[in-house]
Amino acid sequence: MRLPQPFLAAIKAGATVGGGLIILSLAASSTIKVLQFATEAKRKSLAKPCQVCRGKGFHICKLCKGNATIQWSPLYDPIHINPCQCPTCDGHCIQRCLNCLGKESY
Numbered sequence: 001m002r003l004p005q006p007f008l009a010a011i012k013a014g015a016t017v018g019g020g021l022i023i024l025s026l027a028a029s030s031t032i033k034v035l036q037f038a039t040e041a042k043r044k045s046l047a048k049p050c051q052v053c054r055g056k057g058f059h060i061c062k063l064c065k066g067n068a069t070i071q072w073s074p075l076y077d078p079i080h081i082n083p084c085q086c087p088t089c090d091g092h093c094i095q096r097c098l099n100c101l102g103k104e105s106y
């Protein structure tokens, strides 16, 4: 059994269009990837150092102000103030920068 000529032509055309669409979508997705990469590279090169930590990725602990301990009294009694290890920085005197999440130091 032989298919009529117009029918074969239609199948051929459909295959061509379908193949073209696949190639187009592949090209489009790779173009998007290239664009994303370019944008990311641009963003990185243009990014200024974090203003909060000046690009260090950490800053002096705000709670203990770099003393590693805080004056803490459970009863707010000035006579019985105990120096406690700072719960924010665990006595390290520095805090990870919340603005850049400390990424700039890595």
Ligand SMILES: [Zn+2]
Residues within 6 Å of the ligand: 061, 062, 063, 064, 065, 066, 067, 068, 069, 086, 087, 088, 089, 090, 091, 092, 093, 094
């Ligand atoms: Zn602290």
Ligand SMILES: [Zn+2]
Residues within 6 Å of the ligand: 050, 051, 052, 053, 054, 055, 056, 057, 058, 097, 098, 099, 100, 101, 102, 104
């Ligand atoms: Zn920062």
